[in-house]
Amino acid sequence: MSQPSLARLHDAHKHFGKIAALDGFSFEVNRGELVALLGPNGAGKSTAISLLLGLQRPDRGSAVLFGDEPQSIDARRRIGVMMQETNLPAVMRPRELIAQVASYYPHPYEVSAVIARLALESLADRPYGKLSGGQKRQVQFAMAIVGRPELLFLDEPTVGLDIHAREALWRVVRELIHEGCSILLTTHYIEEAEALANRVAVLTHGRQVAAGTVDEIRAHVSNKSILCRTKLAADEIRSWPEVLQLSEESGRQCMVTKEAEAVLRRLLGADATVRDIEVRRAGLAQAFTEITSSNSTSSGSLQ
Amino acid sequence: MNAGHSTMNRSRVVAAYLGDIRFELVKMIRTPAFAVPTLLFPLMFYVLFGVFMGSARGNGAFALYALAGYGVFGTMAPGLFGFGVSLAFERELGTLTYRQALPMPAGSYLLARMANAMVFVCISTLILLIVAATAGHVPITFGQAVHLLLVNVLGVLPFCAIGLFIGSLVSGQAAPAVVNLIYLPMAFLSGVWFPIEGMSKVLHQLAPLWPAHHLVQLGLGAVGGPTVGSTANHMAALAGVTVLFYFLAMRRLSNRGFQLLGPARGGGTAAPLRRALTVGLMSIAIGLIIAGVMGGNAPRAVANTAATSNDATEGNSATAATDAAAPSGAPVGVAAPEVPLVADFDQGSERSRYGLGWQAGGDDMRGGSSKASQHLVDVGARQSRAALEVTGEVGTAIQYPFAGTSFLPNGTENTEFGNQGYMDYSAKSTLSFQARGDGQTYTVMLMGPRLDVIPSMYGFVATADWQEVRVPLKDLSGLDLQRVRLISIGTSTPGPFRFQIDDVRVE
Numbered sequence: 008m009s010q011p012s013l014a015r016l017h018d019a020h021k022h023f024g025k026i027a028a029l030d031g032f033s034f035e036v037n038r039g040e041l042v043a044l045l046g047p048n049g050a051g052k053s054t055a056i057s058l059l060l061g062l063q064r065p066d067r068g069s070a071v072l073f074g075d076e077p078q079s080i081d082a083r084r085r086i087g088v089m090m091q092e093t094n095l096p097a098v099m100r101p102r103e104l105i106a107q108v109a110s111y112y113p114h115p116y117e118v119s120a121v122i123a124r125l126a127l128e129s130l131a132d133r134p135y136g137k138l139s140g141g142q143k144r145q146v147q148f149a150m151a152i153v154g155r156p157e158l159l160f161l162d163e164p165t166v167g168l169d170i171h172a173r174e175a176l177w178r179v180v181r182e183l184i185h186e187g188c189s190i191l192l193t194t195h196y197i198e199e200a201e202a203l204a205n206r207v208a209v210l211t212h213g214r215q216v217a218a219g220t221v222d223e224i225r226a227h228v229s230n231k232s233i234l235c236r237t238k239l240a241a242d243e244i245r246s247w248p249e250v251l252q253l254s255e256e257s258g259r260q261c262m263v264t265k266e267a268e269a270v271l272r273r274l275l276g277a278d279a280t281v282r283d284i285e286v287r288r289a290g291l292a293q294a295f296t297e298i299t300s301s302n303s304t305s306s307g308s309l310q
Numbered sequence: 311m312n313a314g315h316s317t318m319n320r321s322r323v324v325a326a327y328l329g330d331i332r333f334e335l336v337k338m339i340r341t342p343a344f345a346v347p348t349l350l351f352p353l354m355f356y357v358l359f360g361v362f363m364g365s366a367r368g369n370g371a372f373a374l375y376a377l378a379g380y381g382v383f384g385t386m387a388p389g390l391f392g393f394g395v396s397l398a399f400e401r402e403l404g405t406l407t408y409r410q411a412l413p414m415p416a417g418s419y420l421l422a423r424m425a426n427a428m429v430f431v432c433i434s435t436l437i438l439l440i441v442a443a444t445a446g447h448v449p450i451t452f453g454q455a456v457h458l459l460l461v462n463v464l465g466v467l468p469f470c471a472i473g474l475f476i477g478s479l480v481s482g483q484a485a486p487a488v489v490n491l492i493y494l495p496m497a498f499l500s501g502v503w504f505p506i507e508g509m510s511k512v513l514h515q516l517a518p519l520w521p522a523h524h525l526v527q528l529g530l531g532a533v534g535g536p537t538v539g540s541t542a543n544h545m546a547a548l549a550g551v552t553v554l555f556y557f558l559a560m561r562r563l564s565n566r567g568f569q570l571l572g573p574a575r576g577g578g579t580a581a582p583l584r585r586a587l588t589v590g591l592m593s594i595a596i597g598l599i600i601a602g603v604m605g606g607n608a609p610r611a612v613a614n615t616a617a618t619s620n621d622a623t624e625g626n627s628a629t630a631a632t633d634a635a636a637p638s639g640a641p642v643g644v645a646a647p648e649v650p651l652v653a654d655f656d657q658g659s660e661r662s663r664y665g666l667g668w669q670a671g672g673d674d675m676r677g678g679s680s681k682a683s684q685h686l687v688d689v690g691a692r693q694s695r696a697a698l699e700v701t702g703e704v705g706t707a708i709q710y711p712f713a714g715t716s717f718l719p720n721g722t723e724n725t726e727f728g729n730q731g732y733m734d735y736s737a738k739s740t741l742s743f744q745a746r747g748d749g750q751t752y753t754v755m756l757m758g759p760r761l762d763v764i765p766s767m768y769g770f771v772a773t774a775d776w777q778e779v780r781v782p783l784k785d786l787s788g789l790d791l792q793r794v795r796l797i798s799i800g801t802s803t804p805g806p807f808r809f810q811i812d813d814v815r816v817e
Contacts (some may be wrong), residue, residue: 016717019427060411061410062407062410062411063567078569080413080415080416081317083411083412084318084413088411088412090404090407090408090411091405092404093404093405093408094400094403094404094405095405096405097335098337098340098341099333099336099337099340103333103336106329107329107330107333108412109324110322110329110330111326111412111413111414111415112318112326112413113317113318113319115323160411177520227733240716
């Protein structure tokens with residue numbers, strides 16, 4: 008891409024005491040793309056975001072936002088922010104909270120238009136403190152987008168949302184991308200990255216361990232899943248050396264393997280009645296688990 | 311880069327600042343834990359102490375003192391709580407981090423809270439002024455009211471700075487306790503509730519260490535009350551406290567990654583200059599505080615006009631200066647006679663049995679327009695032969711008007727008031743006398759060596775029938791029983807008055 012990136016970390020280092028939160032991380036967000044930053048807790052995602060938001064400065068390397076220091080108010084007027092843990096004054100109403108944030112931007116959306124877009128009319132005039140966790144997240148999302156940002160930071164945006172609200176938020180995120188907004192998303196929900204992201208960067212121990220499109224990341228992983236209905240006993244399937252894992256998924260056996268062809272030959276040979284066979288490439292979740300655990304001495308779980 | 315997209319026109323920036331102020335104000339009004347102590351407590355205490363125990367009992371001087379005192383009480387709260395508690399919580403809960411990521415105009419966070427504190431102070435002081443002028447019968451001019459309002463509205467700044475420092479230091483959970491631990495003792499030690507001159511010599515001498523003391527003195531000066539220290543001293547101390555705590559708080563916050571004034575850009579060449587400037591300002595602040603504290607308690611005579619309140623030493627009468635040099639080092643008065651009777655007026659004379667008295671008088675010596683005269687009338691209390699009647703009119707030319715009749719227990723003719731001797735009444739416990747009159751409230755006033763403190767006072771109502779008034783001398787605040795210079799019975803309520811006394815005793 009010839010255009011300069013909107014947000015960019017270059018060889019960023021950040022230490023807290025002896026712990027290296029970021030250890031030479033380079034990363035960028037370009038116009039019109041949604042980049043998902045994945046990684047286990049403590050991987051350095053929050054630190055990376057906070058360098059780009061100008062809340063901290065890198066010990067070494069650089070953080071650039073719209074070609075400027077992230078602390079610059081001009082740069083900040085072009086971004087919208089939804090943080091992971093934000094406590095807002097309980098006595099204020101969502102309409103007032105959104106209006107206050109709107110007042111900081113040069114060309115914000117109409118407050119009422121944002122409320123309508125996110126279907127928040129019924130809670131816009133209730134005290135913020137009386138809202139449920141999911142409703143609060145929706146209000147925070149409204150606050151993040153009201154400034155008509157060119158780049159939106161979303162840190163775990165759908166935690167606590169029900170399926171309906173999550174779908175609604177995803178719809179708006181897709182619309183924003185379509186309108187030319189860029190988004191940097193951090194999430195624990197792999198399917199969220201899978202559903203929304205053009206590009207994924209995986210971070211462990213302050214370093215990038217994989218990056219690319221969702222498909223590219225998947226391709227990193229040679230695992231495939233074979234699903235089928237079979238009369239073979241689970242123990243027998245487990246005894247095959249090619250099968251790494253076995254589980255049951257809605258009445259079908261699910262075998263994880265690196266050698267799908269060999270497993271299929273065995274399967275067809277051992278059970279002539281086998282049916283409903285399906286071979287899947289690994290999901291992003293599996294890919295993620297594999298990537299982070301192979302780069303991690305500790306457990307690379309998503310929690 | 312597309313600069314046009316991120317530049318904001320001036321009117322939108324101004325609107326953002328104003329919006330933040332309005333936002334904070336609405337937030338605080340909806341927060342009872344803030345609004346109640348700020349607006350209701352000073353009013354409640356003033357009605358309780360200033361009106362019921364002050365004005366209603368004839369202690370107009372205390373009603374005036376309390377106006378300044380509780381005004382400061384109401385000024386400390388919005389600064390200390392608004393910054394201390396809210397900031398600590400917002401820092402801890404991540405709100406401050408979030409706000410920093412927003413393109414909030416520079417300094418708006420501080421400005422909105424400061425403006426908010428000022429609005430609250432303005433309201434609480436206005437309420438006190440209205441109550442004082444109506445229910446409290448405190449004679450106060452429009453100019454004095456405006457002066458007090460100004461003193462308090464600006465006086466909130468040092469408490470904002472102290473609050474900011476607390477908020478930068480402690481956790482949200484601890485903040486309310488820490489703020490109260492500073493707020494309430496400081497209020498007491500600074501004489502916010504009661505003048506501390508009479509309570510303890512040590513506490514009195516330490517008072518200039520507390521910022522609230524200086525604000526109380528400025529408030530008293532504003533409404534024409536008796537003050538110590540010079541205006542310049544008090545302003546220096548308060549300005550120093552504001553600058554010092556502001557910088558300490560900012561440094562603390564910036565170490566924790568918070569730049570409340572907006573980001574410090576560039577660093578590099580500007581840094582040494584900024585550091586030098588900070589060090590310079592801090593030194594000046596500390597210098598101001600020291601100067602203010604050192605001179606913050608210098609006694610001075612009761613200020614009759616605001617014009618004389620500018621210097622501690624100039625313009626004081628020689629006597630006041632002498633007293634000030636050794637306020638309680640003054641010799642103990644002569645021992646009071648065994649006989650309790652001071653005067654029964656039955657011998658056909660207005661004279662007291664000892665000392666100098668009784669003498670009718672107004673406040674003309676202090677430039678006032680109050681007048682009084684006295685004469686004997688036939689048939690006193692309990693069918694005695696005679697009583698002393700005092701009539702006159704209290705004018706409003708000066709603060710603290712007073713007219714009535716006075717008795718100097720150890721007084722002598724042809725001696726200046728400031729050189730009159732003292733009587734040691736420490737063996738006695740009660741001043742009693744018979745009184746009747748026109749149904750108004752009157753005041754018994756006792757003065758010691760110092761002329762620069764509020765006299766000890768006791769109020770009573772002179773009803774149509776004779777009644778015995780008993781003044782518990784040991785319980786009067788601020789009274790040095792070993793050194794009683796003057797006992798006056800009279801009134802500060804503007805207008806005509808008439809009362810009679812008989813059978814005055816100290817026993």
